[in-house]
Amino acid sequence: MTDINAYAATEAGGSLAPFSYDPGLIGADEVEIKITACGVCHSDVSMINNDWRGSRYPLVPGHEVVGEIAAVGSGVTHLKVGQMVGVGWTSHSCQHCSPCLSGRQQRCQTGTSTIAGRGGFADRIRVQHIWAVPLPDGIDVKSAGPLFCGGITVFAPFLDFDLKPTDRIGIIGIGGLGHLAVQFANAWGCEVTAFTSSMDKEDELKALGAHRIVNSRDDAAIKAERGYFDYILTTVNVSLNWPLYMRALRPEGKLITVGIIPEPMGIPANALVGGARMVAGSDTGPPDMVAKMLEFCVRHDIKPMIETFPMSECNAAIERLESGKARYRIVLEN
Template identity: 50%
Template sequence: MTSGTTINAYGVMQAGGPFKPYQVEVGDLGATEVELEVLYCGICHSDLSMIEDEWGVSKFPIVAGHEVIGRVLAVGEQAGHFKPGTVVGLGWNSGYCETCHYCRRGDQNLCAEARFTTLTGGGFADKVRADMGSLVVIPEGVDLVSAGPLLCGGITVFNPLIQFDIQPTAKVGVIGIGGLGHLALMFLNAWGCEVTAFTSSEHKRTEALSLGAHKTLNSRDPEEIKSASMSFDFIISTVNVNLDWDLYIQALKPKGRLHFVGAVVDPIQFTLFPMIFGQRDISASPVGSPAAIETMLDFVAHHQIRPQVEIYPMSQIEEAFKHLKSGNPKYRIVLSRE
């Protein structure tokens, strides 16, 4: 068992407050815990939501950061299969109950007792601790600098491909070309699908084509969307704003699915009859299980997929979050300790 240690972090003391250097004293390493040296940590919009307590679950002081690429420093007595020096990833969850029905069948991401990394001590720090069951080894061939966003944004858009058995012959639409959407385009193109990007930004239409889209449609132009009526097997929405969802439902083929991974806070509205007569589905999902993350990382390594990231030193975390708030990152931000 490893004795306690001091974690040097960047914490937020109150909702919406600035980042400040913050030391956390932690006790002995638990039997199933692993301590990591943080190498890189992505910044996700969910981190912003947590430090501003938009969801009402944050506890202050808070050390956020849940897209961690780290090197194993020490392991608990039951976590010896993680060897010191191994590079691993830690995402949204830092641990699971491991005993509920969902954990036992491999759906740990649905565990009601799952622990949020941002609430147990996240990756905006020099070290982080997590339960061994939440960690995944980063396979050879995955770029470590840009890998952090895969552990949240990446798995969020990859998980539905597995859950709904999306076929490589499917025609798929992606709403929103940002942190999530740009990854969805790359994944779906490599998956073999015919990919259409929905975006309201003219300059992003060109970028979408370079990222893997075969076609683009204006997400704010009703007539343009109507022109694609009954075209798609699957549409994935990565945006956090309400749109005219009836238009997108009507763009689905019979038995098609509109799937949400972007967090729209306000209630969504849609007309039921097109759902009934077309036997269409509406669904949503969070991040994936550790096994799903491992599958995604193997897929990424095989297809040499890299999130598009902007790099900031960890010491410039305040500037990095200002850039995030500006809405202009292309497309994810990563903090580096190297």
């Protein structure tokens, strides 16, 4: 096999530079994918900067990959060369631990995240076959990449926490994750309230599917929502007035976070005990759930709003992401 050509950071916080590596012989349970496009996620930046203290360099970012299968291992029978697939946060899992055997492979304790191996800012990538999820007919390939991380991150709670079409859901933070969550919730049949600090997005949010808009910086406006929501899904990675949001839940309501908030959330016990309310977290999803999400997106014409850059301009793309001005996801194209 020829070398894989990629872009890598060689130190924490460093710019990305061309980097090539020999992937070795393809494993029996692996596929090699010729990358068409790869989304850029805030998690890529966190790994480049070693914010989570687990990065290893040279580090090739990228975990929202779409592309064409270029080779398959000897044990792969359900995928074929030329098939279009996508890959998200996870690239390998053990297939014998309790989470793997129960269909929650994304929670494998010895699994490998795509970004911690060799990611998608490259011309090719190797992954375990179960994590190469076929793209359904009718999906927009250019914008599909962000669905494999941002999309599944906000779709998984709908299944994991049994959201119903009759539920009222509030979504905090209308960015790369939140703008997809609004579309999912509307198509699911829920009444959707968008909590945003950018009230200039009101018309855009209604076009995406929000029925109501609330200013997330206005404590009085949030207080007025007391006892209203069955679920609140928060996508932000900053601290907010969490007790105030807890009071906006109905009895037995749930506050679900998919954002990595660095500080303790500081929710008093009486906010949980009174009304049996719950705080929960959600990660991504197993391959089967990703496939269901993709079918749901095609059925309801859900897609991320994207800006595109050539793969060679990955540093400019990261600068654009860090500026906070991207609407709403960035995709690198080969």
